[in-house]
Each structure stands twice: as structure tokens, then as C-alpha cells.
Amino acid sequence: xxxxxxxxxxxxxxxxxxxxxxxxxxxxxxxxxxxxxxxxxxxxxxxxxxxxxxxxxxxxxxxxxxxxxxxxxxxxxxxxxxxxxxxxxxxxxxxxxxxxxxxxxxxxxxxxxxxxxxxxxxxxxxxxxxxxxxxxxxxxxxxxxxxxxxxxxxxxxxxxxxxxxxxxxxxxxxxxxxxxxxxxxxxxxxxxxxxxxxxxxxxxxxxxxxxxxxxxxxxxxxxxxxxxxxxxxxxxxxxxxxxxxxxxxxxxxxxxxxxxxxxxxxxxxxxxxxxxxxxxxxxxxxxxxxxxxxxxxxxxxxxxxxxxxxxxxxxxxxxxxxxxxxxxxxxxxxxxxxxxxxxxxxxxxxxxxxxxxxxxxxxxxxxxxxxxxxxxxxxxxxxxxxxxxxxxxxxxxxxxxxxxxxxxxxxxxxxxxxxxxxxxxxxxxxxxxxxxxxxxxxxxxxxxxxxxxxxxxxxxxxxxxxxxxxxxxxxxxxxxxxxxxxxxxxxxxxxxxxxxxxxxxxxxxxxxxxxxxxxxxxxxxxxxxxxxxxxxxxxxxxxxxxxxxxxxxxxxxxxxxxxxxxxxxxxxxxxxxxxxxxxxx
Numbered sequence: 001x002x003x004x005x006x007x008x009x010x011x012x013x014x015x016x017x018x019x020x021x022x023x024x025x026x027x028x029x030x031x032x033x034x035x036x037x038x039x040x041x042x043x044x045x046x047x048x049x050x051x052x053x054x055x056x057x058x059x060x061x062x063x064x065x066x067x068x069x070x071x072x073x074x075x076x077x078x079x080x081x082x083x084x085x086x087x088x089x090x091x092x093x094x095x096x097x098x099x100x101x102x103x104x105x106x107x108x109x110x111x112x113x114x115x116x117x118x119x120x121x122x123x124x125x126x127x128x129x130x131x132x133x134x135x136x137x138x139x140x141x142x143x144x145x146x147x148x149x150x151x152x153x154x155x156x157x158x159x160x161x162x163x164x165x166x167x168x169x170x171x172x173x174x175x176x177x178x179x180x181x182x183x184x185x186x187x188x189x190x191x192x193x194x195x196x197x198x199x200x201x202x203x204x205x206x207x208x209x210x211x212x213x214x215x216x217x218x219x220x221x222x223x224x225x226x227x228x229x230x231x232x233x234x235x236x237x238x239x240x241x242x243x244x245x246x247x248x249x250x251x252x253x254x255x256x257x258x259x260x261x262x263x264x265x266x267x268x269x270x271x272x273x274x275x276x277x278x279x280x281x282x283x284x285x286x287x288x289x290x291x292x293x294x295x296x297x298x299x300x301x302x303x304x305x306x307x308x309x310x311x312x313x314x315x316x317x318x319x320x321x322x323x324x325x326x327x328x329x330x331x332x333x334x335x336x337x338x339x340x341x342x343x344x345x346x347x348x349x350x351x352x353x354x355x356x357x358x359x360x361x362x363x364x365x366x367x368x369x370x371x372x373x374x375x376x377x378x379x380x381x382x383x384x385x386x387x388x389x390x391x392x393x394x395x396x397x398x399x400x401x402x403x404x405x406x407x408x409x410x411x412x413x414x415x416x417x418x419x420x421x422x423x424x425x426x427x428x429x430x431x432x433x434x435x436x437x438x439x440x441x442x443x444x445x446x447x448x449x450x451x452x453x454x455x456x457x458x459x460x461x462x463x464x465x466x467x468x469x470x471x472x473x474x475x476x477x478x479x480x481x482x483x484x485x486x487x488x489x490x491x492x493x494x495x496x497x498x499x500x501x502x503x504x505x506x507x508x509x510x511x512x513x514x515x516x517x518x519x520x521x522x523x524x525x526x527x528x529x530x531x532x533x534x535x536x537x538x539x540x541x542x543x544x545x546x547x548x549x550x551x552x553x554x555x556x557x558x559x560x561x562x563x564x565x566x567x568x569x570x571x572x573x574x575x576x577x578x579x580x581x582x583x584x585x
Contacts, residue, residue, distance in 0.1 A: 011321050015138060018096045025092045029144050032085030037151035039078055041159050041298060046071060048163075048291030085144070093140035100323065101132045107327055113397045114357065115331040121212075122205025127326055130200055131319040138316035146309050149302035156298050164288050170265050171296055174258040178303055181258075185251040185311075192244040197318060199237040206233050259300040266292050337415045344423040344504035346408030347372050348394065348535065353403035355389055360401075363389050365558045367403070371551075376536040378546035380579060381555035387539045390555075391507045394537075395424050425503035429510035431490040433482030438467055439474040441482070442497045449500050457499040461526040463492040495526040506536045543583055552576065 019026055050067045105128060160168040210217060210226055217226050266289060348371040355364040364386045371377050379387040392398045393405065396417060405412045412420060433441045442457070443449040454474065458464040466489060470476040482490045498506060508527060524545065530536070540546045547566045554562035554569070554576045561575050569576035 029088040033148035044294035093136040122208035134319040188247040195240040355400040375550040378549035385555040425498035
């Protein structure tokens, strides 16, 4: 939408481009619309002739029956074309929004993690679901229907002028008032649609966040406070819709009054013609009054619907503008790399790496580090020291501002992104599981990973027994985010997931920080199995889990303070020794 609130034709033109693959469906919808625009106004003309010829002039029951059957056939034909037109326009709309939704989702999946850190999930859900759903109305109830109504208006007016141009001018007197009322209605609806979009976004965001964090809401006894906050947002959402209802409740009675005024003028004209019957054939007059009565209904109904459908079109354009804003964002990781055959069984080298989330508020400062192939490296340090940031840079989930990272002699920016991430597996502290089966959460839907491979991996990690005890075993539905499993069980599934993908580089980010002692023993066993024979990077607060690491890197405020083995760092009496004494004192 432009600042003036008018229809943004640049957005509309962009939407129209999505019609190209569906030109046949579009042609069918337009053809049906064109047929209806001609056939529907023809029916009152024929009815008027039929009444005049077979009822007023001569009472011919046989001819009247034949004409009635003919008109019944026309009604059946109209119904057929209405079905085809409605079906084709809705098929067209759903095909287009399927394409846009797929494009938007695929685009979102390439975004940097920073974008998701700064954007509420509810907002993105609104874009992918609600906003794109509103775009469908541009094609199903907007564009084609508007063209159909305009065509019908033109044909109806042409018929009216053809039958009696003087009477046509008479019954069209209320039309300027209707156009003025329509303009006011359109402005009111523009504002209400904009308010509605804002409130839908607020409501989706609030509900998504509170439902996801319901445990926190209940734990801190926030039910009443959140209910009050929801009531405020819900009331604003209601008011946005009430504003639209208010505009409709005024506009439609105005249309009905003006429609009745046209019929009243028609009757007044008929009365005067009847009184002055020397100039007019009464039978012809009755025919015209009958025809014009039907045409007036056909005339005002499209005008009334035009205002409604034009606002539907506007709402779709407003929502499309928001969707295109996301599609146009260049927040994705720049995948300029072309190398796909890189040997990841080489040293990983950080050279003078600097990274920040905002401007030059450096999270990592001048990181110089070599992680030798096949070694297990551990990062320790206080919260916010930059441990997780380092591994996020290695997988290119975030982009560093200065320096270089190499796999052997190849800069990671020269490696094709899919190839890079395919060779790196990360087991996070907060394991995310989808609302699906254990098997699907391990394989992530990869058909190349068989059930036998999954079972073999589960046995290697030590999780096969607990999975077998679940109802339906590997086909057990774990619920949203794996809520029916314990933290340790979810963590073990993440280890199996990493195992079956057989990465060259394994990253364990606080993988044991939230589990009980029994689960920790299983996870330690899984860790030993996973790290064997591959380059492994472990981030841990529990120093007991990393004492056997080949090298421990101590980070403080984004800088490397100490490097060495567990024994070497204890001898230095430095930062690591302080951490060790605090945990084991």
C-alpha cells in the first residue's frame, strides 16, 4: 500500500506474475466470467419479452411453457458456468498461494540465525499462514470477480440503453450518490484492514509465545497477569474487526435505499406514462418496467459487491506487501562457495577472527586457534564468553566480520554451504524434536537412512533399550518438541541423530548440563562412541566431562586466555584452575 492508502499496483503486478504457470486455468475462469456477464443480463430481457408476448398480448400457455423451459435451461447453463468459474478461480488462487508459501518458507530456511533471534516466531507464522491466506482472496474473490462485475455492469447498462435510453437516465440518477458512498466505504475499509493486520500479528505472536512458555507462566503464577494482557490484545483485535463491521452495516443499507430509489423512479416514470398513454404503448411500458426492475437488481448488486471485493483486493495487496518484504530480505547466509569435495579430515584453523551481533561490540576478539584433525577440543568459560559463538561460526549459522576460518587449506566461505553443514553435526543442550516418531526425529525424514541403521546407531549409543520400551518403539510419537520424553532421552535421540549422519566434525554444546546422573552416564558413553575417530568440539560447564579432552581452550570475554590439557592448565594456576576449584571444592 502507498502512503496515500491507494492500491499499490507495483505489488499487484508482482502478484500477477505468479499467474504465468496457470494461464489455462485463468483463461477458463475469465471465459466463464465473460459468459455469465452476457447471459445473466440477457435473461431479464427475454423474460420481459415473454411476459409481453405470451401473457399481456395473448395468453399462449404452450408458448409460455416452451419459453419457461428455455429460461430454465439458461438458468442451468448459468449455474454450470458459475460452478466452473468459482472452481477455476479458487483452484487458481490456491495454486498461486501454494507457490508463494513454498517460496517464502524456502527463503526463510536460508536466513541467518540472527534474523530469528530478532523476529518473533508469531510474526513469521502470520506471514506464512494468515497473510498468504489473505492473498488467495485476491484471485478467488477479488480480481476475477471484480472484472466479472464490471463486465456485467457494462452489459446491463447497454441493454437498458438499448431498450429505453430515457428510462435508463431516470433510474441511473442515484448512481452518483452510490459511487460517493462507495468511496467513503473504501477508505473506511482500508483503515480497518490495516488495523486488522496489525492486531492479527500481535495476537499470533502473544499466543505462540505464551503457549510455548506455559511452564514458565504457571511456575511463576502468571496466569492472571497473562490473561489480562491477552484480554487487552484480544479486545484490540475485536475492535479492528468491529470497525469493518461498522462500515459494512452503514454501507449496505445505503445501497438498498438507493436501489429502492431507482425502482421508485421507475414506478414514477411508469405512472406518468400511464397517465399520458397517448404516446406510449401500455403493453410495451409493462414489458420495460418488468425488464428494468430485474436489471436494477442486477445493477446495484454488482456495485455493492464491487466495494466489498475491491476492499478484499486491497487487503490481499496489503498482506502481499508484508510477505514480499520478507521474500526481499537478504538475510540469508551468502552461499558463494562452490567446493563440494573438501576433505574434512584436516585441521580446522581460526585466523584473527572477530565476531559481533551488533556493530563492533565484539563477542569474539582476534581468535587464533588450530584444532587438529581427530582431536577432541573443549571450550570452557563463563556464560557469554563466546563458546557457542565459535561453533556457530564454524557451521556458518552466523557470519564473522573479520578474519578467516579454514578446513585444511580451504576457506570455509569457498565451501558449498550444504556440503559444509553435511559434514558437521551439532548436539545442542536444548534438543529440538518435531511432533513425529522417534525414527523420523532421528533420520529427519531422510529416506536413505534405513531402520536397521537407526537401530544400529541406537545400540552403539546405548539408547536402544529405552526406545524399545516405549509404546510402538521407534514408531512412538514424541509429541511437540519431544515433550513426552525426559531431557536425557531427548538428548540421547540427538546423539543417535548425529551418529547416523556420520559427520566428520562433531560439536557437543552443553550436551550434559541438564540431565540427571544416570542419563549423564549414558550420554558420556554416547560421547565416547561419537567422538572416536573424528574431530570433536565440546562446550561444557561441567569440567568433569572434559578432563580427557586432548586440548582445553579457556575463553573470557571473547578472548582466548589459556590453552592446554587438563593437567597442564591446573599447573598454570590460572583461570581454569579457579573454575576447577570452584566446582570441586
